[in-house]
Amino acid sequence: MSDLIIKGHLGIGPKASGEALVATDNFSARYDLDRIKGIFSRPAHKLFEQGYVGKVLVLNIAKGGVATAWMLHEMASRGMAPAALLLNFANPIIAQGAAFGQVPLIDRFDSDITTMIKTGDQVEVNPATGDVIVTQS
């Protein structure tokens, strides 16, 4: 077992850690999630029916509408948010939502983040430096 440090752009939000949940799919809180049950609810999503609460979500691109900006705050208020979001490319909505809800977010890594972390890996996220530390499972 060895630790891997991955460098991204400076992020938003506090430090966090958790178990990774990874897919090459994209992400929108409105389109993809059942936020009451805390699972992915869009049938076409690779993480369909999987629970995301407390997980470090590792996905490709932020897609879709603007609702995620409020929804991260709303999910966090009920303790139903992911521990952190790691994306290849965030969009403004995810960044604004992370700033408003103080949900940790980092994007723009040296290479494709969805291939560098596996589901089940233990991950530490430090948005202030853009560092992600992976304890590989």
Place this chain on the structure above:
Amino acid sequence: MNLNDTEKAMLAGAMGEARQRAIIQQIQVGDFFDAVDFVPVAQAHIMADTESLGEAGVCFLEDLANEAEVDNQVCIPTITDPRGADFNTYKQINHDPAYVALEKRADQAFRALGVLMTDTCINYQTVIPPVRGEHLAMGDTGVVIYSNSVFGARTNYEGGPSALAAALTGRTPRYGFHLDENRLGTRLFQVKEQPKDWSQWGALGGFIGREMGSYYEVPVIEGIDVTPSSDDLKHFGAAMASFGSTALFHMVGITPEAPTIEAVFEGTPPAPHVISAKDMDAFFATYAMDDDALDVVVFAAPQLSLYELERLAKLLKGQTIHSDVALLIATNPENKRAAERMGLDDMISGSGAILMEGVCFYQMHARELGEANDWTRLMTNSAKLVNIISGYGYEPVLSDMERCVHSAIAGRIVR
């Protein structure tokens, strides 16, 4: 970020806590996107339906509304996106009164901040159209893509909290589509089959949106040899923004920043991605069903213009919607009043269809509405809606307006 004296004063709290919190949040986003400074914006448009806000978001707004008026008033014209409940028709669709009550609280809080409750995602058709080069803080993806592309205005996606921050500070971080260098094309699409109705314009936009990568990709479309209407481009842009995360497109010879293909590419344009009739057929096939079961027909996403309402009214005049099917239509308060004055509402409502105002179907607890009314199979002419609604437990079918209406009358999907 470089701050001017006003921005430094806001950050120091000299202009109240609300503006201080707002600018702190904006600086975090600006730093994330490497913005050098702020840009003043002329309008803000806030998406804040209660499904997204939840109790936590409504409490946040109420706390802000309770602060001193000198601190909490918006400082630029600020308008709202569709809300989460229609206070007039909610009983007809079994909308949970608890959600309606939450919506009333949000509505009152926004009014206390000096926000104009337009409740619309077609403000560019009904409130004030943007002007080329105007910097804005628009809070709906469809509004953003239309403002940027069709008018040549400049806005990023500004989610609710962010648009509210811009309304309080009068500015937004200068990144993304506020900057010249991000407005050039990155991909080229060549259209071989001309879209013929709103569902086809939406499908074309959705197809291109699905091909888009990051937020910074800008598709350029050539080969459109008809002049699209405002409603055509509305469906096209809204679907593209929904399927992708796309905030700007150029349509050669049609949109203002693309008089020629050379004007929107630096150097040689990339090889085009050709979109054929087969591609469009395949797109529609994604949203077709083997059987003809039908529960609800929805015209929304974006809200309907007066001309769309007129066409619907003509199709529905003297007809009766099948008793096993609901037909819902969403528009904004201005068009609803206009439809009432012009007799269109009577033609629509006389058929049993429900004309809702100030809402959009997917922004009003669509999952719970589906459960309350036993709605699963949904038919619509909105490519944007079919993209969104499957996550809410629906089986969406995409077709044109005429077939949707005929199906609502027949009580089953008419092909």
